[in-house]
Each structure stands twice: as C-alpha cells, then as structure tokens.
Amino acid sequence: MTAADDAAELAPAQVAGPVLSVRQVDAYHAMAVVAPRIARGFRPGQFVAVAVGGPDTSMLLRRAFSIHDVRADHGGTVEFVFAARGPGTRWLADRRPRDVIDITGPLGRPFPLPRDCVSCLLIGGGYGSAPLFPLAGKLRARGCPVDFLLGAASADRVFGSLTARRTGRSATITTEDGSLGVRGMVTDALARVIHESRTDVIYACGPMPMLRAVTGFADRYEIPVFASVEESMACGIGVCMTCVLPVTGDDGVTRMVRSCVDGPVFRGQAVRWDDVGTIPFDALGAPGWRPPEPADPPQAQPDAQDGRRHAG
Amino acid sequence: MPADLRTKLGHVDLPNPILTASGCAGAGRELSRFTDVAKLGAVVTKSIMLAPRAGRPTPRMAETPSGMLNSIGLQGPGIDAFLQRDLPWLLTRGARAVVSIAGSSAGEYAELARRLSDAPGVTAIEVNISCPNVEDRGTVFACDPAAAASVIEEVRANTRYDIPVFAKLSPDVTDIVAIARSCVAAGADGLSLINTLLGMAIDTATMRPVLAGLTGGLSGPAIRPIAVRCIWQVKQALPDVPIIGMGGVRTGRDAFELILAGAAMVSVGTVIFHDPGACDRILRELGDELARSGLERLTDAIGLAQQSADAVRLGARPRMGSRD
Ligand SMILES: Cc1cc2nc3c(=O)[nH]c(=O)nc-3n(C[C@H](O)[C@H](O)[C@H](O)COP(=O)(O)OP(=O)(O)OC[C@H]3O[C@@H](n4cnc5c(N)ncnc54)[C@H](O)[C@@H]3O)c2cc1C
Numbered sequence: 001m002t003a004a005d006d007a008a009e010l011a012p013a014q015v016a017g018p019v020l021s022v023r024q025v026d027a028y029h030a031m032a033v034v035a036p037r038i039a040r041g042f043r044p045g046q047f048v049a050v051a052v053g054g055p056d057t058s059m060l061l062r063r064a065f066s067i068h069d070v071r072a073d074h075g076g077t078v079e080f081v082f083a084a085r086g087p088g089t090r091w092l093a094d095r096r097p098r099d100v101i102d103i104t105g106p107l108g109r110p111f112p113l114p115r116d117c118v119s120c121l122l123i124g125g126g127y128g129s130a131p132l133f134p135l136a137g138k139l140r141a142r143g144c145p146v147d148f149l150l151g152a153a154s155a156d157r158v159f160g161s162l163t164a165r166r167t168g169r170s171a172t173i174t175t176e177d178g179s180l181g182v183r184g185m186v187t188d189a190l191a192r193v194i195h196e197s198r199t200d201v202i203y204a205c206g207p208m209p210m211l212r213a214v215t216g217f218a219d220r221y222e223i224p225v226f227a228s229v230e231e232s233m234a235c236g237i238g239v240c241m242t243c244v245l246p247v248t249g250d251d252g253v254t255r256m257v258r259s260c261v262d263g264p265v266f267r268g269q270a271v272r273w274d275d276v277g278t279i280p281f282d283a284l285g286a287p288g289w290r291p292p293e294p295a296d297p298p299q300a301q302p303d304a305q306d307g308r309r310h311a312g
Numbered sequence: 313m314p315a316d317l318r319t320k321l322g323h324v325d326l327p328n329p330i331l332t333a334s335g336c337a338g339a340g341r342e343l344s345r346f347t348d349v350a351k352l353g354a355v356v357t358k359s360i361m362l363a364p365r366a367g368r369p370t371p372r373m374a375e376t377p378s379g380m381l382n383s384i385g386l387q388g389p390g391i392d393a394f395l396q397r398d399l400p401w402l403l404t405r406g407a408r409a410v411v412s413i414a415g416s417s418a419g420e421y422a423e424l425a426r427r428l429s430d431a432p433g434v435t436a437i438e439v440n441i442s443c444p445n446v447e448d449r450g451t452v453f454a455c456d457p458a459a460a461a462s463v464i465e466e467v468r469a470n471t472r473y474d475i476p477v478f479a480k481l482s483p484d485v486t487d488i489v490a491i492a493r494s495c496v497a498a499g500a501d502g503l504s505l506i507n508t509l510l511g512m513a514i515d516t517a518t519m520r521p522v523l524a525g526l527t528g529g530l531s532g533p534a535i536r537p538i539a540v541r542c543i544w545q546v547k548q549a550l551p552d553v554p555i556i557g558m559g560g561v562r563t564g565r566d567a568f569e570l571i572l573a574g575a576a577m578v579s580v581g582t583v584i585f586h587d588p589g590a591c592d593r594i595l596r597e598l599g600d601e602l603a604r605s606g607l608e609r610l611t612d613a614i615g616l617a618q619q620s621a622d623a624v625r626l627g628a629r630p631r632m633g634s635r636d
C-alpha cells in the first residue's frame with residue numbers, strides 16, 4: 001500500500017451543487033451532482049455528506065453516501081447511489097435536475113491501493129457495491145485482476161451486477177431469495193471464489209454483519225481485508241464523536257476511533273467486530289481503565305538482599 | 313458602516329462574539345478545513361478530562377425534530393494529549409482557545425485548572441459542570457447550587473488570575489438563577505448557558521431505546537426558546553455577569569436573539585453538523601442584523617430586549633417563571 005496515497009489527501013469542500021440527474025436503478029436512486037471541488041479530490045472509498053430537506057429543514061443531520069462515480073463533464077460531477085428509506089433519503093429521491101443541494105466531500109480515508117500487481121476480490125452487499133466500481137477502475141489501471149462478489153436480499157437490490165460482469169475478470173452474484181445468481185449470502189460463495197481467483201487482497205463494503213463474516217473468513221486464509229464500515233454519523237467531518245467503533249492499532253491498543261475521518265475504510269483484521277456497539281473493557285479510556293503505570297522496580301526480597309550483601 | 317462586533321469575555325477582548333460550542337468542533341483542527349478558526353471569537357474545545365476516556369457505546373445519536381440527542385459520554389484524549397497536541401495546534405493557527413473542562417470530583421476540576429494555568433495561551437476556561445459527582449452518588453454538579461459552587465471555587469482558586477472562568481449551566485433545573493448566583497458567588501467570572509437537556513427516543517420498529525446509553529442530551533434549534541428564557545432570567549438577576557449564550561443558534565438572527573436576551577457571546581453547536589461553515593455565515597449575518605437594527609456596537613445590543621421590556625412595563629417587575 002503506498003504512503004503517497006495518504007499524503008496526497010486533499011481538503012474536503014462544502015459545495016452548493018446543482019443536481020445533474022436522478023436515475024432509478026432497480027431498488028436504488030443514482031444522483032449525479034455538479035461539484036468540481038469534490039470530484040477533483042476524490043479517491044475510491046470516500047464519501048459525501050448531503051444536507052436534506054432544504055434551507056429551513058428540521059432534519060439537521062447530513063446523510064452519508066459513498067461516492068460511486070466522478071466524471072469530468074460540467075467541470076466535475078459526483079454520483080452516489082442510495083436507497084430511499086427514511087424521510088431524508090425520500091426527500092433526496094424527489095429532487096429534480098437543476099435543484100441545488102448542499103454537499104460536503106470527499107470525506108474519509110479511501111481504500112489503500114496495492115503497490116504490486118495482485119489479485120483483488122471486491123465484495124459488495126446491497127448498495128455497498130457502489131464505491132467498488134471506481135476502485136475497480138484504479139486497480140485495473142495498475143494491472144490488478146479484479147473479481148467481484150456481490151450479494152443482496154433480492155435481484156433488484158444487487159447494485160451493478162451488469163457492470164461487474166462486463167468489467168470484472170469474474171463476477172459472482174448471490175441473492176438470499178435466489179432471484180439472481182447463487183441462492184444464499186456472499187459468505188456462502190466466498191470460499192469458492194477465493195480459491196478460483198487466488199485472491200491476494202479483499203475489498204469489502206456492505207452491512208456490518210457481512211464485513212464481520214468476510215473478515216473472519218479471510219483471516220483463515222490470511223488474506224488482508226479492507227472494509228468500508230457504516231456507522232451512524234452526525235457530522236461526517238470528525239467533530240462530534242458519534243461514529244466510533246473499537247479498532248486495534250499497530251501498537252496493540254484498542255481505541256474508539258471515528259469512522260468518518262479515521263475510516264470509513266479500515267483494515268478488517270483491526271476492527272473488533274464482536275465488540276462493535278460496546279466499549280471493550282480494555283479500550284483506551286474504558287471505565288476502570290488506568291494509564292499504564294511505569295513498571296514498579298521489582299520488590300527486592302530480603303534474603304536476596306542479604307545474599308547480595310554477602311556476595312558484595 | 314459595518315457594526316462594531318467586538319465584545320468582552322470577562323476582561324479579555326474578542327474581535328467578535330461567535331464561538332464554537334463545546335463538543336461540536338472537536339479541538340478546531342477538523343473544522344478548520346471548512347472555517348477559518350482564527351477568525352472566530354474563540355474556539356471552545358470539547359470538554360477535556362484528566363485521563364483519556366472512551367465514552368459511551370454506540371448508537372450515540374438520534375435525529376429529532378429540529379434537533380438531536382447525543383450520548384457521547386465525554387470521549388476524549390485526556391489533558392496530557394490535549395496539552396501536547398491540540399492546544400499548540402490552535403495557538404499556531406492564531407485561534408483563541410477557550411478550554412472546556414469536565415471532571416467527576418471537585419479535585420479533578422482543580423487539577424485540570426492547575427494544568428491549564430501552567431500552559432501558555434489559554435484564553436479562558438469553561439467549566440462543564442453537567443457531570444455526575446462520583447463522590448456524591450452521581451448527582452450532577454450543575455443541579456445543586458452547593459455542588460456547583462464547590463467546583464467553581466476549586467477551579468477559580470487553582471486558575472491563574474488572568475484567565476477568566478466561565479461556569480456552564482444545565483437547563484435541567486427548577487431554578488437556574490439560584491445555580492447561577494451560587495457559581496458567581498463562588499468566583500465565576502461569567503456563565504455559559506445552556507447545556508443540552510436530557511431526552512430519550514424509542515425506535516418503534518425494534519421497540520427499544522435508540523441510544524445505547526438510553527438517555528441523551530437534546531440540542532439544536534428545538535431548544536432555542538429555552539436558551540433564550542434561561543439567558544433572560546440570569547441576565548435579569550445578574551446584569552453585570554457576562555454570558556456566553558448557546559442553544560440552537562442557526563442564523564445571525566438567532567444569535568442576535570440570544571444577544572438581545574443578554575448574551576455577550578454566542579456559541580454555535582449542533583448546527584455546525586448541518587453546515588460546517590455555519591460560524592462564518594452566522595458572523596456575517598449577525599453583522600447584517602446589527603446594521604439593519606441601526607445599532608453601531610454589538611455591546612449596545614446585549615440585553616437590550618430587557619431594557620425595552622422594562623420600559624414598556626414602566627418599571628413593573630416582570631413575572632418570570634410563570635408559564636401563563
Ligand atoms: C460512510 C457511509 C456510507 C454510506 N453509503 C451509502 C450509500 O452509498 N447508499 C445508501 O443508500 N446509504 C448509504 N449509507 C447509509 C445512509 O447514510 C443512510 O441510509 C441514510 O443516512 C438514511 O437516511 P434517512 O433519511 O433515509 O433515514 P433516517 O432514519 O431519517 O435517518 C435518521 C438519522 O440516522 C442516520 N442513519 C440512518 N440510517 C443510517 C445508516 N444505515 N447508516 C448511517 N447513518 C444512518 C441518518 O444519517 C440520520 O442522521 C452510508 C452510510 C455511511 C456512514
């Protein structure tokens with residue numbers, strides 16, 4: 001993974017951008033917005049945070065969406081894909097071209113890219129596949145073979161299966177109802193895909209249980225996983241501390257880290273998946289946690305002292 | 313002519329009255345990508361404690377009508393890391409730093425005050441007393457006049473004389489004026505109001521509380537009228553004590569409203585999450601509001617609504633506290 005990628009981090013921007021297009025794609029909406037300052041700095045895995053409800057909205061919190069595509073037209077556009085579920089995403093789905101929306105980005109840390117030519121498996125659950133396509137583009141440009149494994153509850157919730165089939169070296173689709181591809185979950189197909197594609201590294205984005213299962217599985221094969229997590233976010237820019245999860249650092253210490261600025265992409269093996277939603281007892285600053293004391297000098301045993309004295 | 317926005321934080325001069333609210337701007341670094349932190353009146357940091365703290369489990373937030381609930385649980389790096397990394401960063405950027413402190417005993421607050429007094433560049437200390445007192449069965453300092461006073465006394469006694477100490481009050485009390493008086497008597501140079509109100513949300517789909525911590529603090533425009541009322545009451549009782557007002561400020565008009573009620577400075581909190589450029593915008597809009605109102609100086613507007621109200625009543629005592 002190249003350090004240069006991290007160093008090149010560009011400051012995110014807040015942009016009032018006109019909507020270029022809103023398309024219905026199966027169960028999802030794809031919205032493209034003219035936002036040159038966001039498009040320019042974008043690297044795959046980063047996300048945008050969109051204000052919803054208009055200027056006097058009662059919905060104060062921005063909605064986070066992975067960036068699916070950036071294009072050079074109109075000076076730079078970004079596209080994201082979303083499911084209309086609650087009031088904010090429903091409002092967004094009703095926007096029309098030329099409506100102006102307030103959007104911040106590119107936010108968060110991107111997927112790290114391999115230095116060498118390695119076999120990459122890209123795993124997406126539901127709309128989680130959206131950020132994988134620009135990543136696939138970058139990987140292919142470096143000569144890395146790219147395999148896709150996409151899954152969802154049903155065929156209309158698998159995002160991008162056609163693109164995956166067209167552009168991937170291989171593409172495996174799973175649906176829980178069997179309406180497309182293999183019946184089951186991505187983890188059911190994982191072993192076969194890893195063997196057939198001789199996977200060196202996994203990139204995954206989707207629901208937390210999927211990320212946890214994929215990481216657990218990849219661990220057995222000692223394949224590194226880069227997972228893009230989805231935690232509730234109030235600010236998306238690192239100032240509020242709502243979006244934290246327990247991650248173990250290179251120093252072996254577990255910290256509650258912010259997924260908006262330290263993520264959303266983490267080394268899967270560093271995330272303590274079983275403890276997400278809790279404060280692990282050994283996390284830095286957990287209740288009862290004590291700063292490591294400077295090691296006490298070993299208590300000298302009286303007889304040992306005697307021995308020393310005699311020896312001296 | 314643009315209005316003169318200068319104001320006073322105790323005896324310290326500020327170029328303008330717009331501050332960040334504690335816990336809504338980290339220690340300034342992240343926000344600086346969207347707002348020039350040096351241009352703000354000051355950055356009020358996330359409440360800092362003695363030791364690093366992991367906070368409460370997630371989910372830590374819920375969106376509510378024109379507001380949100382949070383139960384962060386004061387996650388933070390502890391005073392050592394703050395002094396090593398965060399404070400110097402703010403100072404090199406040319407920002408004024410108001411450091412918010414929190415503790416679980418009066419002694420912890422005192423220790424924090426000592427540590428900050430030894431560090432260069434602290435503009436003021438804001439004492440977040442909305443914390444449970446471990447030495448008194450977890451009752452919140454801010455809810456008891458004597459407990460609040462004991463903390464402020466310790467902090468004032470251990471803070472360098474030229475650093476103003478502001479006590480941050482909770483609106484979750486029957487008589488906020490009593491707490492305010494007791495903090496001022498204990499040595500507070502000013503007051504910050506208001507902190508969040510305790511609230512709760514239940515997810516009707518899962519039939520369980522939304523927040524892992526069950527309850528959380530309510531903030532945002534939904535609480536603005538409560539902030540206006542608290543500032544009004546305290547300003548009336550203690551007209552000479554400077555107030556940092558906060559609670560749901562979204563626009564320059566909202567900031568002006570808090571100033572007219574009696575605030576000399578205004579902190580912007582939750583709205584930063586909606587609009588990371590909010591502080592700059594609100595400062596601009598506040599200038600416009602003042603110009604429109606014909607006031608030349610911000611200081612002329614502080615508590616102005618009280619004087620007009622008194623004039624209308626011809627000296628009659630306003631009946632505060634009544635809801636009719
Ligand atoms: C880094 C990241 C990337 C994401 N990428 C996508 C994407 O590409 N496509 C997509 O459809 N969704 C994505 N999500 C989830 C998306 O943010 C939520 O679905 C959306 O915020 C829900 O808003 P609402 O108005 O429909 O729901 P409401 O229930 O009204 O939302 C209320 C509050 O809860 C938050 N919230 C609710 N559900 C989620 C959730 N699942 N994750 C995070 N916050 C939530 C909202 O932001 C809002 O503040 C992503 C989330 C994160 C954190």
Ligand SMILES: Cc1cc2nc3c(=O)[nH]c(=O)nc-3n(C[C@H](O)[C@H](O)[C@H](O)COP(=O)(O)O)c2cc1C
Binds near residue numbers: 334
């Ligand atoms: C996420 C969040 C974290 C907060 N953390 C603190 C804190 O650490 N210390 C403190 O004194 N107040 C804290 N507050 C309260 C705010 O500083 C402010 O008093 C309150 O939110 C009302 O202002 P607002 O409506 O503009 O947000 C926090 C508020 C929010 C929303």
Ligand code: FES
Binds near residue numbers: 242
């Ligand atoms: S969402 Fe606010 S810190 Fe991550």
